Amino acid sequence: MPLPLSSRPSTRRGHALRTGALVVIASVLAGLTACAPSAPNEGTIALLLPDAKTARYETFDRPWFEAQVAATGDFTVQYANADQDAAKQQQQAESALAAGVEVLVLDPVDGRAAATIVSQANAQNVPVIAYDRLISGGRIAYYVSFDNEKVGLLQATALVDGLAGRGEAGGGILMVNGSPTDSNAAQFNAGARRVLDASGLNVLATYDTPDWSPDKAQQWVAGQIAQRGDGIAGVYAANDGTAGGAIAALKAAGVAPLPLVTGQDAELAAIQRLVTGDQYMTVYKAIRQQAERAADVAVALARGETVTAPMEQDGIPTTLLEPVAVTVDDILATVVADGVWSVQEICTPDYAEACDAAGIR
Numbered sequence: 313m314p315l316p317l318s319s320r321p322s323t324r325r326g327h328a329l330r331t332g333a334l335v336v337i338a339s340v341l342a343g344l345t346a347c348a349p350s351a352p353n354e355g356t357i358a359l360l361l362p363d364a365k366t367a368r369y370e371t372f373d374r375p376w377f378e379a380q381v382a383a384t385g386d387f388t389v390q391y392a393n394a395d396q397d398a399a400k401q402q403q404q405a406e407s408a409l410a411a412g413v414e415v416l417v418l419d420p421v422d423g424r425a426a427a428t429i430v431s432q433a434n435a436q437n438v439p440v441i442a443y444d445r446l447i448s449g450g451r452i453a454y455y456v457s458f459d460n461e462k463v464g465l466l467q468a469t470a471l472v473d474g475l476a477g478r479g480e481a482g483g484g485i486l487m488v489n490g491s492p493t494d495s496n497a498a499q500f501n502a503g504a505r506r507v508l509d510a511s512g513l514n515v516l517a518t519y520d521t522p523d524w525s526p527d528k529a530q531q532w533v534a535g536q537i538a539q540r541g542d543g544i545a546g547v548y549a550a551n552d553g554t555a556g557g558a559i560a561a562l563k564a565a566g567v568a569p570l571p572l573v574t575g576q577d578a579e580l581a582a583i584q585r586l587v588t589g590d591q592y593m594t595v596y597k598a599i600r601q602q603a604e605r606a607a608d609v610a611v612a613l614a615r616g617e618t619v620t621a622p623m624e625q626d627g628i629p630t631t632l633l634e635p636v637a638v639t640v641d642d643i644l645a646t647v648v649a650d651g652v653w654s655v656q657e658i659c660t661p662d663y664a665e666a667c668d669a670a671g672i673r
Contacts, residue, residue, distance in 0.1 A: 329556050356388045357381060357610045358408035362421045362445075363396040365524060366553060367579045369419075372599045372652075373444075377417070381608035387414075396523040398422040398493070405429040408497045412666055414614035419443040423495035428490040439613040441605050445496050446625070454611055454621065455630045456606045458597050460496045464503025464550075466637040467574040470593040471546050472511045474572045481511075483545025483554075483573075486536055488529050488558055500576070508548070518542060521554050525642040529557030545606055546572040550580035550596055559590050577649050578638060583658055586640045587666045596636045596646045605631050606629060640670050648672075 359377055361369045370393070378389045390408055396399035400420040408416060409432060416433050420426030423445055423587045430450025434438045439453035446455055452593070475483050487504070490497025529549070537544065544567070549555035555575035563572055575582050575594035584592035589613060612619045621629030638646050647653045659667035667673060 322443060326379055353388065353626055354386045355414040355614055356390050356408075356411065357415045357417065357614060358390045358392070358405075358413040359417045359443075359492035360401060361393050361405055361419050361443075361571070362393075363524070364393055365396065365526070365550065365579075367414070368576065368577050368599055369393065373419075376600045377607050379420040380604040381611060384608060384611045385615070387611060388428050391601040394421050396421055398425045401426070402429060406432065409433060409438060413587075415439050415441065415610045417441045417443050417610050418447065420445050420447050421638060422495070424448045434469070441606055441610055441613070442628070443495060446628075448495065452628045454606075454609045454619060455625060455628045456602055456609065457496070457630075457632055458602070458635050460499035460504035460633045461506075463576060463595050463635045464500035464505070465507055466503075466595055466635060467509075467548060467550075467576065467593070468504035468507035468522075470637050470639065471548055471562065471572055471574050472507060472513065474592050478545075478572070484514040484516040484540070484543050484545055485546040485548055485560070486516055486534065488547060488549045488554045488555065489518060489520045489553070491522060492520040492522045494524070497550060504548055510655065513546070516544065519661075521550070524551060524553055526553040526557035527552040527562075530561045531557075533558045533561035534565065537561060537567065542567065544571050546592075547574070551576040552579040553577075554593075555591055555594075556581060556585070559585065561592075570608050576635075578652065580653055580658050581655060583638075583643060583647060584660075584663050585654055585673065586638070587642065587663055587670055588657065589640070589666075593637055593639045596638045596652075598636075598650065599634055600650075600652075605633075640672075 314671045362368055381387050381389050390413060401421050415444055416438055418440055426447045427449025430440050430447055436453050442452050442455040444457050475481060475482035489501050517536055521529045546556045549558050552575040555573050558573055570590060572592040575591055578594050578596040611617050623630050623632055636646055648655060655672060659672060
C-alpha cells in the first residue's frame with residue numbers, strides 16, 4: 313500500500329540517504345582497491361643508446377626493445393641517449409647503477425671509454441649487454457650485433473660491381489668512414505678494404521667522420537670535389553647519414569651524373585634516395601631481431617637465468633645477425649616485406665613518379 317504523502321521521506325532526505333549509501337559503497341571499494349596487491353614489478357633494465365643523429369636508434373631500436381621487454385616480463389626500462397657524448401653516457405650509466413638497475417644494455421659512444429662503465433657495473437654485479445658495438449674491456453655478459461666486417465664487404469662489393477657496370481672499373485673513389493671512436497666503424501672499413509684493395513679502384517682519399525656527423529662528411533666531400541673535380545667515380549660512405557652528407561655536397565657542386573654512393577641502416581631518407589637514383593645502395597640490418605634478442609637476454613639475466621648463444625666472440629656469448637645489401641631493386645623484398653617501411657611511407661607525393669618508374673607500388 314502506498315504511503316500517504318505525509319509519511320513519505322522528503323526528496324531532500326531521500327537524496328541524503330542515497331548519497332550516504334554511495335559514500336559508504338565508494339569507501340568500501342576504495343578500501344578493497346587499497347588492499348588489493350599491485351601488479352608485481354620485476355625490476356628495471358637500463359637501455360643506453362649512443363646518439364640521435366643516426367635515425368635508427370629512436371625510430372627502431374628503442375621502441376622495439378621496450379615492446380619486447382613489456383611482452384616478456386614486468387620490467388621498467390630506464391632509457392637514456394648520450395647524444396654522441398661519452399662523458400654524458402658515463403653519467404647516465406652511473407645514474408642507472410645508482411638507481412639499482414638489474415641489467416645494463418649499453419651501445420657505447422666510445423667502445424674503449426665504456427670499459428669504465430662495465431667495470432663499475434661489474435663491481436655491483438650488474439650484467440652488461442654490449443648492444444650493437446663491442447666494448448673493449450670489463451666482463452661482458454652478452455654481445456648482440458651484426459657481422460660488421462660483412463657490412464663493409466657488402467658495401468664495397470656493390471660499389472665495385474656498380475662501377476664496373478658503368479664502365480668505370482678503374483675509377484677513383486672517396487672513403488667516408490665512420491667515427492674513429494666506434495669499434496664497428498673499424499670493422500666496416502676492414503671488410504670494405506678486403507674488397508677495394510683487390511678491385512683496381514683508386515682510393516683517392518679517406519676520412520674518419522667524427523661522431524658520424526653528416527655535416528662533417530658533407531664538408532669533407534665538398535673539399536675533395538674542389539680538389540678533384542669530376543675524377544670521383546664513387547663514394548664509399550659507411551652509413552646513410554654520411555651518405556646523405558656526401559650526396560648533398562655533390563649536388564651543391566653540380567656534379568652530374570652523381571657518383572655511386574653506398575650507405576648503411578636503410579633509413580627512410582636513404583631508401584627514397586635509392587628510388588630517385590641519388591644513392592646507389594644501403595645495407596639493411598634486421599634491427600627488430602637485434603633489439604628483441606637483446607631484450608630477451610636482458611630479461612633472462614635480470615631473473616638470474618642462464619643464457620645461451622650461438623657463438624662466442626672474445627670469450628663473450630654472442631649473437632651476430634646477417635646484414636643484407638639493398639639497391640632499388642631489393643626494396644620490396646627487404647624493408648617493405650619486413651614491415652620496416654611501407655610503400656606509402658616511401659612513395660610520398662615527391663617520390664611517386666620515381667616509385668612508379670622503379671615498380672614500387
